[in-house]
Amino acid sequence: MDIWLQLEQAERGERRPLEAVLAAIPWNADGLITAIAQQHDSGEVLMLAWMNREALLETLTTERVCYWSRSRQTLWRKGESSGHRQRLIEARLDCDGDALLLQIDQQGPACHTGRPNCFYNAIRDDSVEVISAPL
Template identity: 50%
Template structure:
């Protein structure tokens, strides 16, 4: 076993890496967002998943304002070290539309179908 170094990850030219959040118990894919090196470090240090908001150019601790938190269960990266998978305990909605998952639309027979309603 070797020590993990954040610098071993492959960030894009903007210093970002995609991070997929997956429910640790059900395996449901919840969302995809971006992290920079400092967000990775904060996530690993605190256990609260922290992303980098490209639109706000600031850190975004999932659930800090909404209460819909993501507690880190396991932190993984792919074989190329250019994509992250964070297994989480999700409290409430993962999507800003108040749905459990951001992946609530599918395509069948050339038409979009909403497969998940907002949480109440």
């Protein structure tokens, strides 16, 4: 039985080995999975990025969030240059394993623009409105 079906049919509290789940993740053609960063205590969605297996394992091991930079083609440890680090509280996979939700503790702004999160462009009627300022 497919691991995602096993998890779907599992009772609360049941577990599956991490390695089996990681092996079943439907990584995209570039070996990546989307990762949504959410502030653990407020629920605010901060950003979306990408992770490869190495970035995910490093994040799980160190509890310091690491992504894959598609533009630089290298691991990107959030806050390495800015100091605005993300500490992992909990990592979750969605029901079919193609997206990660990272519940984190964000230190400083999450967005490279200095804004609290990356979702500051609100689509409203026939325009896009900037709804937050840099901190």
